[in-house]
Amino acid sequence: MIDKLFGWIDDRVALSRSGRHLLNKIFPDHWSFMIGEIALYSFIVLLLTGVFLTLYFVPSGSDVIYHGVYSPLKGQTVSEAFNSTVNLSFQVRGGLLMRQMHHWAANIFVGSIVVHMLRVFFTGAFRRPREMNWMLGTTLLILAIFNGFLGYSLPDDLISGTGIRIAFSITESIPFVGTYLGFFLFGGQYPGTAIIPRFFILHVLVLPLVIIGLLAGHLGMLVKHKHAQFRGRGARDDNVVGSPLWPTYAAKAGGFFFLTTGVTALLGAAVQINPIWQYGQYYAYKVSYAVQPDWYMGWLDGALRVMPSWEVHLPGHMIPTVFFPAVLLPGLTFNLIYAWPFIEARLTGDRAEHHLLERPRDQPLRTALGAAVFAFYFTLFGASATDVLANYLSLSLNLVLWSFRVLCIVVPLVVFPVAYKICLELQSTKGAGQRKRHNVVVRSAEGGYATVATPEYPGYIQPELDPVPLDDVDLVSAMARDGDDQADGVYRIPREYR
């Protein structure tokens, strides 16, 4: 039956002609390649749980009286968005789980994109011919951050509402067009009239469609280029070494999807996230203490906090202080990321195609630079917790803020030489990075120390093998041995089915 169906389809779209290349597509076996997969899978989780949420969420800012089961809110005037979010959390079967999984998946989505980018950066995977895919991935990160912000703003709770207020202030800080942008986006002066329905359609339709389109391009380019790979096991610039899509990676990647989803479900079950019924409905005049955005906005929040109160006054105009940390800084950041492959090519003069990845230690300058820049943003991220830290450590806010202002400059300056030095040290360590070997520090009779690589791990019974081309594998004998009388190297659909 399946044979017949396959034969019927194959006669019409020549499935087996292109399909064989797909089945034999080689994926390199390295753990760091799974990070991007986590991003892909958590995006699928976002789509699935998100569809569930849209069935119950009401994207409206209109006032209603809360009559649900959560007694502390009973009788309060809330927006329909807030009301429906609380109701889908408490009164829809599995609703809270879906909502918490959705929020956790969003955090994992952005997080895995960032880690994936770090992997790509530190191994030099962005070099020719992958510059465009690097830029595409950067765009995906920006869209993911935006959509995350839009998403957690939808419930119209006190904390996210404060975030929207800040977003409006940031928008209106842009020279020339800022106030226009703000009015057009919000439908008028803050708080506007249309923000929840507009954020909703952007969040559930427009941005997901753009993300899906760019994701298809990202993966299409990956298939075109084939995976980059680390050295070793016969890997060269003109081949890919690893395991085939069928069946090995179908099992590994498919299983990894379920693992990612399972972890997301466990987080959604056991770790509460965004309990909006505790924050309450957003009112413009209300605010709560210790207001922090989701983690991926933290660096911007930190930048807003550490930025000194400088404004630029021009005749009849001004550049507000939030422009620098919240518009200029991210603008520079993402443009630098976009431009990095070209900057590096210009600095090194290396414009050749590269499919073999580099160890971070072998490019100490790039590694140190990347580490320093990342340390800068990580410090900004830490700065978004100045109030919490001051409270927790019983320090004055003044001291904590000034510490972070200093740290933002000092940390990158320290990280750069340290990372550089670590790279050089690792380079000069014999045998480091070779698999299945330990390094032993030996003290000589004279009292000197030396690092000696031990022989290959004796208990390891399967030595490294050379890669074999899958297309040349002799399946004839195997199938004949299994008693398959049609075996001639390719599995055939019998003629009579056509």
Add this chain to the structure above:
Amino acid sequence: MSDAPDSPTPEHAGSHVPSGTPVSVDAPQFQVAARHPRRTEGVVALAFVVALVSFAAFGGAYWQNANNYLLGITLGVALAAFGFGLVSWGKYLMPRGPFEEPRPQMATTEREREEFVGDFATRGKIAIERRGVLAKLMGAAGAVLGVVALFPLVRSLGPKPDSSMYHTTWRKGARLTAIDGRPVNTDDIDVGGIITVFPENDVGGALSQTVLIRIQATGDVVTGPGKETWGPHGYLAYSKVCTHAGCPVGLYQELTQQLLCPCHQSLFDVETGANPVFGPAPRPLPQLPLYVDSKGFLRAQSDFDEPIGPGFWYRGGSNGSPK
């Protein structure tokens, strides 16, 4: 399936993969990676059994409308066990490899490119350039479409920025009104007290929100020259919208007479006209001039004397006079 021999695709052409003697499936690359396949098989089987049982348990929990923990943990354990089983199967019980496939260089040859460009340019020339007028007219029409397509963005999405950037709903004589709609009398607040007030016709307004603080029992509080009458009976009123990023400046510390914005920790000194003394806020909170009417109710002398809230491009200098 066609009976033609597997013809080399362009991807294979010019690759360096040695092709010759076929590889047998008895090659070590086809052996499994597990050192003890039977044991691994048992582990995978156990994982699938756990998944099966947990999926069923999830179904039962859902059917019975169980709580979030039970739902999530059964689902999570089931998915994770299922995934663990599959990954382990793929990693340890399938051919360990390594296998390889050729990879073409991305850069095309000079000839490939010339052929493509030749097709594109030659056919294009014949079809398009000979009808230059048509091409230009089409381009012009397309350009107009491109421009008018942008009109909805600037004409429909929202009004243009208007005087609401420079003025709030506070007017001369507006009664200071609490969120519950009650007007504020001079006797209502003790020294050290703070409430949020609005003009009576805009209670809850996002831009007109104002903090009213009583810092002393009697006498006018003077925060600067020209503001001698703005703070009657020990009352001071400031815009509650932070001049940094627009958050409500909601925390008041009586001991130091400071207002704190909880978003980015700007501190404003209440007694000296809400000057920023710490943090990223660049300007003082605008002060609302007050007076007390004959019945003891607090009223506004006028709107704030400068635009409230964070800065914007058209704000026009530090005094913020409207364009």
